[in-house]
Amino acid sequence: MTPDPAVIADRSPYPPAPAPAYLSLHVRRDAVRDARRFAADAVAGHPYDPYEVALLASELTTNAVRAAEAMHPSWPDDIRPIGVEVTVTDRYAHLAVSDPDTEPLPAQQHGGLLAERGRGLAIVDQHAAARWIIYTDHGKTVHALITAPGVILTTVELAEIREAS
Template sequence: MTPDPAVITDRSPYPPEPASASVSLHVRRDAVRDARRFAAGAVAGHPYDSYEIALVASELATNAVRAAETMHPTWPDDIRPIGITLTVTDRYAHLAVSDPDPEPLPAQQHGGLLAERGRGLTIVDQHAAARWVTYTDRHKTVHALITAPGVILTATELAEIQEAS
């Protein structure tokens, strides 16, 4: 009996290509909700905790909305200056959130568990294997790398991912 060509019976020795998805968001409070939904949906079917990915996306999107509002309190409806890209591999999920403020991130605040501000990047750091920021003269992008369950990235892998971003 000849096997059905649509059925894959053995795995390729090469890792699958990364899956990448992007979305552009308005500068509105519901952008954070949209970022959460986007991130959770983008990792569906992958071995990641969608709540964890959505939480990290939510924190980074909140910061992006605040940075954009600082630049311009009101943005026209036809402009979506916040960009989110999520690349998913079998070893890590790379979340990149861009905003139109090219200024460096402010120093992290440590206001404690009851603080209303300043906890977002601490939360990100608790869930991400790495976090870094890239800058251009027109925007900044905050990157967070969340590893798949049981995966520990080597220093070389991390450096390659950061260089490619």
């Protein structure tokens, strides 16, 4: 019996991603440290540089903390509006950082290496294979993919990862 071509076309050649690890954070400066440690621990035992993954987590979480502080300078202790999610596969590590700010990210500033602000997303873009943002009525999530050494994501694979996020 020959399989139905429509069924075969719906199957991805890539295995599904495992369940992500998730951390919710308070709007505090130590949230960045916690996100950095969490992300590095999530990739331990996998072929990713934990420093690189921690760097991206640090940059994205710093932006999330700043956005949340701009919305509300003093968040109650029982609210953790920042989320960090890490999904690790043998081909990529997917980092997603959420915050409650629904406003679009500001345009990147080009102040050079000595600039005090505006370098975070440029650093993420230098290290990530892809970055995208999803906005909702309740905030935004910035996604970054770090590929395993020697891995180049196909267009189909990248589209499937984005669609699943």
